[in-house]
Structures are given as structure tokens and as C-alpha cells.
Amino acid sequence: MSSRVAKCISNDCQFNTNLKNSIINGCRSCNVKYLSDKQCDCSGSTALITVLRYNKIIVANVGGSRAMVITREGQIKYTVDHKPSNKHERHRIQRRGGYITKAKIPRVNGQLAMSRAMGDKNIAMYISSRPDTYEFDVFDEDPPVYIILGSDGLWDCINELEILTELKTNGTTAAQASALTQLALRRGSTDNISCIVIDLK
Numbered sequence: 001m002s003s004r005v006a007k008c009i010s011n012d013c014q015f016n017t018n019l020k021n022s023i024i025n026g027c028r029s030c031n032v033k034y035l036s037d038k039q040c041d042c043s044g045s046t047a048l049i050t051v052l053r054y055n056k057i058i059v060a061n062v063g064g065s066r067a068m069v070i071t072r073e074g075q076i077k078y079t080v081d082h083k084p085s086n087k088h089e090r091h092r093i094q095r096r097g098g099y100i101t102k103a104k105i106p107r108v109n110g111q112l113a114m115s116r117a118m119g120d121k122n123i124a125m126y127i128s129s130r131p132d133t134y135e136f137d138v139f140d141e142d143p144p145v146y147i148i149l150g151s152d153g154l155w156d157c158i159n160e161l162e163i164l165t166e167l168k169t170n171g172t173t174a175a176q177a178s179a180l181t182q183l184a185l186r187r188g189s190t191d192n193i194s195c196i197v198i199d200l201k
Contacts, residue, residue: 031129044120089115098126153191
């Protein structure tokens with residue numbers, strides 16, 4: 001899926017003029033192609049995208065995978081997870097004819113715990129593949145110095161302080177990502193755990 005998304009974004013006609021729109025269009029195009037593929041099963045995926053162009057960084061997310069952006073002054077910013085319990089997300093699903101089960105973990109039509117995703121053919125008509133986008137400037141007075149990209153299995157078990165500690169005590173981005181993944185495993189995470197650390201210093 002990741003290579004498909006990247007190709008659809010880079011092939012979009014607005015890629016060189018409007019990067020945000022090309023990411024949105026690329027995710028939509030990739031999702032349509034995936035769902036129309038005869039070999040497509042009923043599985044799906046979240047998406048987490050980061051593009052650096054000139055002085056701009058665009059971060060985009062679909063679903064529950066999350067990006068954490070740390071600035072030089074220590075400010076921390078997150079992308080927002082797309083959950084069916086969110087008012088705006090719930091209303092969109094209901095307008096499309098779907099429903100949210102009222103359980104400990106709300107799910108779209110009793111299946112998906114995310115309100116946006118790529119694929120998920122059985123409920124694709126109720127969810128959305130449109131990403132939210134966030135823009136950062138590397139020449140800002142307080143620019144980003146780290147971006148941590150992680151699936152929900154990582155964020156379910158680790159807090160901000162622990163992430164900052166692992167960044168300080170491990171020298172390379174590969175070691176930092178590995179340390180965060182291992183910490184989530186030790187905490188008993190049972191969901192998918194993926195982690196990428198980007199050093200912008």
C-alpha cells in the first residue's frame with residue numbers, strides 16, 4: 001500500500017504546485033484503485049505521510065496512525081486520530097448510511113475502530129480516505145527538529161516523556177525507533193507497532 005500511495009501522490013497533476021492537494025488527491029486515487037482491484041480483499045490500512053520540499057514539511061494522516069512533531073523549543077504537536085466517536089466523523093458516517101456501535105471501543109458498523117482508512121471494502125462507502133494535512137516551516141522561529149511516525153500500537157502504550165527520554169538516550173534514528181518499539185512491546189501492546197523517527201536537526 002505504501003508504494004501505491006507514494007506513486008499516486010507523485011503522479012498527481014498538482015504535485016509541483018500544491019503539495020497539500022496532491023496528497024489529498026493521491027490518497028483518494030490510491031483508494032479508488034485499490035478498491036477496484038479484483039485482487040483486493042476486505043482488509044484496509046491507515047496512512048501516515050511526511051513530505052519535505054524546500055522549506056516546507058507536510059504531514060498527513062488517515063486513520064489512527066499518528067505523527068508527533070517536536071520543535072526546537074520543546075513544543076509538541078500531534079496529528080489528530082480519526083475515530084468514529086469524534087462528533088464530525090460520526091455525523092459524516094451517519095449521513096452516508098452507516099452506524100457506530102456503542103461499545104467500549106466504538107466501531108463503524110461494528111467492524112472498524114477508525115472512521116477513515118484506505119481499503120476496508122465492506123464498509124468503504126461509510127468511511128473516508130481523505131487525509132488531514134499539517135504544514136510546518138523549517139525556517140520558523142521554533143522549527144521542527146524531530147518527527148515520530150507511529151501506528152496506534154505505539155501510542156497506546158507510551159507517553160511524551162518516555163519518547164523524549166528514548167530520543168536522548170539513543171544516538172541514531174534507527175536505534176530510537178527500535179527502542180520505542182521494544183518499549184511498546186514490553187508494555188504489552190497487542191496492536192500493530194510501527195515507528196519511524198525523522199531527525200531534522
